[in-house]
Amino acid sequence: MSTKKPVLEVRNLRVEFPNRRGNLVAVDDVSFTVNEGEVLGVVGESGAGKSMTGSAIIGLLEPPGRIAGGEVWLDGERIDNLSQEAMRKIRGKRIGMVFQDPLTSLNPLYTVGWQLIETILTHQDLTEAQARKHAIDLLGEVGIPSPEKRIDQYPHQFSGGMRQRVVIALALCVNPRMIIADEPTTALDVSIQAQIIKLLKRLCDEHGAAIMLVTHDMGVIAETADRVAVMYAGRIAEIGPVQDVIKKAKHPYTEGLMGSIPVVGHDLERLTQIEGSMPRLTEIPRGCAFNPRCPQVFDRCRVERPNLIDVDRSSAACWLHANGTSKTEAAQ
Numbered sequence: 001m002s003t004k005k006p007v008l009e010v011r012n013l014r015v016e017f018p019n020r021r022g023n024l025v026a027v028d029d030v031s032f033t034v035n036e037g038e039v040l041g042v043v044g045e046s047g048a049g050k051s052m053t054g055s056a057i058i059g060l061l062e063p064p065g066r067i068a069g070g071e072v073w074l075d076g077e078r079i080d081n082l083s084q085e086a087m088r089k090i091r092g093k094r095i096g097m098v099f100q101d102p103l104t105s106l107n108p109l110y111t112v113g114w115q116l117i118e119t120i121l122t123h124q125d126l127t128e129a130q131a132r133k134h135a136i137d138l139l140g141e142v143g144i145p146s147p148e149k150r151i152d153q154y155p156h157q158f159s160g161g162m163r164q165r166v167v168i169a170l171a172l173c174v175n176p177r178m179i180i181a182d183e184p185t186t187a188l189d190v191s192i193q194a195q196i197i198k199l200l201k202r203l204c205d206e207h208g209a210a211i212m213l214v215t216h217d218m219g220v221i222a223e224t225a226d227r228v229a230v231m232y233a234g235r236i237a238e239i240g241p242v243q244d245v246i247k248k249a250k251h252p253y254t255e256g257l258m259g260s261i262p263v264v265g266h267d268l269e270r271l272t273q274i275e276g277s278m279p280r281l282t283e284i285p286r287g288c289a290f291n292p293r294c295p296q297v298f299d300r301c302r303v304e305r306p307n308l309i310d311v312d313r314s315s316a317a318c319w320l321h322a323n324g325t326s327k328t329e330a331a332q
């Protein structure tokens with residue numbers, strides 16, 4: 001267990017989408033911490049609420065989506081209630097972002113060097129020559145060959161994998177405390193995926209940054225994460241050290257996901273051995289949202305929703321562990 005300082009703390013986060021019939025709850029009572037130098041993997045099927053959790057943290061929820069409850073803290077400062085302008089500064093400086101499509105982060109009209117140097121100069125008191133040197137060093141650090149030449153090229157002159165490396169350099173150039181990476185390797189070839197993931201992890205270690213890695217790929221989590229949060233229908237079903245979760249899942253949903261651990265690049269959905277599919281937000285069943293698919297369901301699961309309960313070093317929202325300590329009870 002890490003004794004390092006918490007960088008990101010998410011407490012009881014709730015994200016809603018108001019609609020004519022009421023509110024759809026996309027993220028429901030989600031809490032977790034990511035410590036210095038740590039990678040927290042967030043995994044789950046499509047629609048589980050992974051991306052909405054990430055977007056809420058960085059203040060980029062698309063309206064009408066909104067944070068309807070809970071708190072987000074970065075290095076001990078509450079950030080969920082900041083103005084858009086203040087959040088923009090945090091995104092530029094203290095939280096770096098890496099998305100699935102590198103082209104969403106890169107401007108096709110400018111050279112990668114221009115984009116890196118502009119970002120560096122906005123946040124650091126350097127001369128242009130120093131910023132250029134820093135940009136070249138960073139491109140080298142993320143594995144771009146001949147960075148002193150490639151710095152003057154445009155994004156379209158890079159391959160997909162190389163572009164994602166540039167985005168990582170861009171995310172790191174301001175020395176952020178936190179990187180939020182949402183499916184950063186999904187669009188890439190399998191062999192490139194592993195390289196990018198290893199790179200992210202190494203840089204996180206070296207720069208002392210924390211990473212929240214959103215993916216539907218358990219293989220990526222197994223290779224990269226220190227801890228993993230498994231999401232189901234907007235809630236955390238289980239959270240714990242990655243090896244514990246892989247070797248001895250505490251939630252029947254996680255157990256289903258772990259039926260076979262894929263290698264990097266294989267889709268979780270294809271390997272899932274659980275019958276049925278995740279309910280839509282409009283059709284979340286009473287009790288535990290997983291109960292209609294659960295092989296170990298019993299009466300209580302159909303009527304009462306379980307909160308996270310501590311089990312060994314993990315926590316699971318499952319009545320099978322009803323003799324453990326409920327997180328909610330413990331907090332009271």
Ligand SMILES: Nc1ncnc2c1ncn2[C@@H]1O[C@H](COP(=O)(O)OP(=O)(O)OP(=O)(O)O)[C@@H](O)[C@H]1O
Nearest residue numbers: 017024026045046047048049050051052053216281
């Ligand atoms: N504009 C919207 N209005 C209503 N519901 C929405 C809207 N955008 C997203 N949602 C819902 O929010 C839920 C969570 O979506 P989210 O994108 O976070 O899932 P995810 O786990 O990241 O899935 P994926 O792996 O497919 O990205 C989904 O059920 C989705 O349908």
